[in-house]
Amino acid sequence: MLRSTLVRTALAGVAVLGLAACGGGGDPLSGDSDAGSSPAPDKVTSITVGSADFSESQILAEIYGQALASKGVEVKQQSNIGNRETYMAAIKDGSVHLLPEYTGAALDYFKKGATETDENAAYDALKGALPSGLEVTDKSPAADEDTIVVTKATADKYNLKSLADLKAVSKDMVAGGSSEFKVREAGLKGLKEKYGVEFKEYKTLDAGGPLSTKALLDNQIQVSNFFTTQSVIKDNNLVQLEDPENILPPNNIVPLIRTDHKSDDIAATLNAVSAKLTTDSLTELVKRADVGKEQPAAIAKDWLAQNPLT
Known part of the structure; x- marks a missing residue:
C-alpha cells in the first residue's frame, strides 16, 4: 500500500533509535543472534506486536494482540512505529515480533519488481521472498488495496x-x-x-x-x-476505475511474524482471526477510527466480542 510508505522523518528517526535501544539480541535475520537459526518454539509466552503509522494497521495489531492475550500470551503493543522501512527494521532486529502486513506491498518490499497480480500468487511469492527468520501465517480474505x-x-x-x-x-x-x-x-x-x-x-x-x-x-x-x-x-x-492491466497489486491482510515467536498455538490464533476478517468489516472499523475518532484498542475489543474465536 502506498499509504503505509509515507515518511514521517522526525518520528521515524526517533522510532528507529528507540527500537534499536530496546531490541533484543541483535539481528537474527543476518546471523547476529542465535535466534536466527532456531526452529519455531513449542510455546510462546510473550510477544510484542508492532503497527504502522495509520489507524487500520493499529486496529489490526490490537485485534491480533488481544486475541493472543485471550489465549494467555503476554502481549506488548509497539504502536505507530512509522513507515514500512521503519517497522521492517524493527521486526528484523527483534524489537517487535509480529506485524499486520499486506501481501502485495510486503512482496514488493522483499522482491522489487514483483509482477504477481493474483492474490494467491502474490501470497505464495511473498512466502518465497521472505528472508530466513521471518514467516507469514494464513492470509485473510480481507484486503485493503x-x-x-x-x-x-x-x-x-x-x-x-x-x-x-x-x-x-x-x-x-x-x-x-x-x-x-x-x-x-x-x-x-x-x-x-x-x-x-x-x-x-x-x-x-x-x-x-x-x-x-x-x-x-x-x-x-x-x-x-x-x-x-x-x-x-x-x-x-x-x-x-477498473484496472484491466493489473497495475494495482492485491493486498490481503497477512500477519508477518518472526520464526522465533511462531509456535503452533500462536499461528492457530492468528489464522482464526484472519479467517474472520472481511473487507467490509474492516472498512467499518477504519471508519470508526478515522471518522468516529474511537481508539484502536476499543474497536478491537468490540470486534473480538462480536467474533469470538473457537
Whole structure:
C-alpha cells in the first residue's frame, strides 16, 4: 500500500533509535543472534506486536494482540512505529515480533519488481521472498488495496469506467495524491507504461487523506489514489476505475511474524482471526477510527466480542 510508505522523518528517526535501544539480541535475520537459526518454539509466552503509522494497521495489531492475550500470551503493543522501512527494521532486529502486513506491498518490499497480480500468487511469492527468520501465517480474505478514483460527475462527463478510458482525456486532467503515487508502478508510472495515460499536472497532496478528498470534491484535481477500506469512497459516491492491466497489486491482510515467536498455538490464533476478517468489516472499523475518532484498542475489543474465536 502506498499509504503505509509515507515518511514521517522526525518520528521515524526517533522510532528507529528507540527500537534499536530496546531490541533484543541483535539481528537474527543476518546471523547476529542465535535466534536466527532456531526452529519455531513449542510455546510462546510473550510477544510484542508492532503497527504502522495509520489507524487500520493499529486496529489490526490490537485485534491480533488481544486475541493472543485471550489465549494467555503476554502481549506488548509497539504502536505507530512509522513507515514500512521503519517497522521492517524493527521486526528484523527483534524489537517487535509480529506485524499486520499486506501481501502485495510486503512482496514488493522483499522482491522489487514483483509482477504477481493474483492474490494467491502474490501470497505464495511473498512466502518465497521472505528472508530466513521471518514467516507469514494464513492470509485473510480481507484486503485493503490501492484504487484510482474519480468523482461521479467526472466519470459521467468523460464516460470513465476503466483506467484505459483515461488515455483520451488525461491531458486535460489534473491528478493528485501522495508523493509515492506520482512515481510508483501502482500510480502514474504504471498508468503511463500500461495505459498511455499522462496528466496535464500532478499536485502532491496526501495519501487518500483530507487534502486529496477536498481537492477531488472541489474539482481542483480529477483523479486520485484512495484505498478500498476507506469509507470516504462510498460516503462521497466516488467511482473506482477498473484496472484491466493489473497495475494495482492485491493486498490481503497477512500477519508477518518472526520464526522465533511462531509456535503452533500462536499461528492457530492468528489464522482464526484472519479467517474472520472481511473487507467490509474492516472498512467499518477504519471508519470508526478515522471518522468516529474511537481508539484502536476499543474497536478491537468490540470486534473480538462480536467474533469470538473457537
